[in-house]
Amino acid sequence: MKAYKILLTACIFLFIFLCFFHYFSQRPLWGDEKFVLDNIRDRSFKQLFGVLKDSQAFPRVYLGIVQSFSKVFQYHVLSLRFLPFLCMLSAFFIWKRVYRQVLDSRWLALLTLSSLSSIYYFSYYAAELKPYSMDVLVVAIFCLYFVYQKKLDSKGLSKKFIVATLLLPITLFFSYASFLVFWIVIYNFLFVVKRSQKILYLLMIYSALCFLFGISTYWIDLRHGYSTPGLISYWNDYFVCTDSAYCFFKSFGEGLRKLATWWFGNVDFLKRSASFVIPFFTISLFVYGFKSFKSNSCRLFSLDSVGLAIFLELLVLGILKKYPFTGERVTLFFAPFVFYFIIKGISSLKKIKILYRFFVVSYLGLILGCGLNSILTYLKLYN
Numbered sequence: 001m002k003a004y005k006i007l008l009t010a011c012i013f014l015f016i017f018l019c020f021f022h023y024f025s026q027r028p029l030w031g032d033e034k035f036v037l038d039n040i041r042d043r044s045f046k047q048l049f050g051v052l053k054d055s056q057a058f059p060r061v062y063l064g065i066v067q068s069f070s071k072v073f074q075y076h077v078l079s080l081r082f083l084p085f086l087c088m089l090s091a092f093f094i095w096k097r098v099y100r101q102v103l104d105s106r107w108l109a110l111l112t113l114s115s116l117s118s119i120y121y122f123s124y125y126a127a128e129l130k131p132y133s134m135d136v137l138v139v140a141i142f143c144l145y146f147v148y149q150k151k152l153d154s155k156g157l158s159k160k161f162i163v164a165t166l167l168l169p170i171t172l173f174f175s176y177a178s179f180l181v182f183w184i185v186i187y188n189f190l191f192v193v194k195r196s197q198k199i200l201y202l203l204m205i206y207s208a209l210c211f212l213f214g215i216s217t218y219w220i221d222l223r224h225g226y227s228t229p230g231l232i233s234y235w236n237d238y239f240v241c242t243d244s245a246y247c248f249f250k251s252f253g254e255g256l257r258k259l260a261t262w263w264f265g266n267v268d269f270l271k272r273s274a275s276f277v278i279p280f281f282t283i284s285l286f287v288y289g290f291k292s293f294k295s296n297s298c299r300l301f302s303l304d305s306v307g308l309a310i311f312l313e314l315l316v317l318g319i320l321k322k323y324p325f326t327g328e329r330v331t332l333f334f335a336p337f338v339f340y341f342i343i344k345g346i347s348s349l350k351k352i353k354i355l356y357r358f359f360v361v362s363y364l365g366l367i368l369g370c371g372l373n374s375i376l377t378y379l380k381l382y383n
Contacts, residue, residue, distance in 0.1 A: 004106060008113075012096075012117070014117045014118065015092055015116065016089070018371075018374050019089060021375070023085050027077075029129065033129040033130070037080065039054075040071075049220040052224070055228050057176075059217075060173075061174060061221075062173070069082065081127045084126060084129065087137045088125065089126065094140040094141060095116060095143075096109075097144060098303070101147050111360075111363070115342075115343075118368070119367070120264075120374045122136075124266075131175065131176075133332075138178050139180075139334075141168070146301050149188055150296075150299075150301040168182065168206070172210065172214055173217055180314075183210075190203075236321075239319070240255065240315065251325075258326045259326070262327050263339075265374075270369060270373060274366055280345025285307060285311060285341050288304040289311075293308070303337060310334060311334070311337075346363060
């Protein structure tokens with residue numbers, strides 16, 4: 001117990017340290033961040049709800065809040081990155097709670113959380129003027145909600161649960177990733193709606209809010225993004241190719257590889273070193289995903305089935321060329337699922353002790369290397 005608490009504290013401290021270390025480096029804005037700043041500084045709040053300059057994609061309500069907040073501080077770099085910073089820290093602690101709820105072993109939960117605390121891109125996008133940390137936060141909130149939604153089988157509606165349900169649709173204004181998960185709430189409710197009139201009313205109100213907010217988001221935001229040729233062409237190589245069977249499987253395989261390994265570092269060595277996790281991620285994704293879907297009577301409660309559902313959504317949207325499939329920053333919200341599936345895959349080898357210990361040690365070495373890489377990378381910013 002004492003060793004677990006010490007390691008958990010160290011894990012939490014490492015993530016907070018990396019986030020603060022990067023955030024207070026105050027590295028200069030670069031590329032897309034400068035373009036986002038140009039939109040914030042040169043446009044009024046009302047004008048943000050139109051086509052953004054320089055082919056930028058950013059949830060407009062969230063962008064408007066960033067504008068209002070940073071304007072008070074004369075658009076200082078710390079104020080521009082403060083909300084993304086806050087979002088990532090909040091997301092980390094929500095994922096911590098989710099992992100502890102869904103994993104049988106606290107040690108496995110700790111190992112999964114250690115992945116989030118060590119990898120470069122989680123702490124990096126905690127101090128980046130982009131919406132990716134908000135995506136991570138929103139998906140974490142939904143996943144925690146699903147844990148409690150499952151308990152409707154044994155418990156009735158509480159006031160807190162009702163309030164949480166009615167607040168979820170607001171996330172559609174703040175994160176594009178919310179569109180990938182908001183419907184799961186409705187889907188799960190359909191299995192229990194006959195049990196209580198209160199659940200029926202809650203479902204109707206939630207659905208109406210999602211429809212209203214979804215249409216509003218499309219009108220003030222999404223339609224402008226899809227009408228921006230530069231934005232679509234930029235992501236063209238990140239979609240799934242449908243020109244031929246060979247092209248499809250090549251792009252699909254590349255996307256699968258990136259979804260499994262891209263998060264581990266900003267250097268090719270770490271990404272190549274993480275190649276051994278690809279089978280664990282892929283097999284666990286499909287085996288545990290479909291198994292959970294079946295065992296929960298086709299409902300989507302667990303990270304296994306929710307992760308599989310999101311993966312299939314990304315694949316379909318990638319084929320339709322509506323959302324990038326190949327896992328990079330725009331799919332950062334999927335990284336917590338990747339680590340979860342990797343750990344579950346490794347833990348499935350427990351009966352073969354030699355292999356289990358080998359891969360646990362290998363994975364520990366990988367995330368320790370990731371943590372060291374993160375520290376050294378941010379240290380260079382202070383030179």
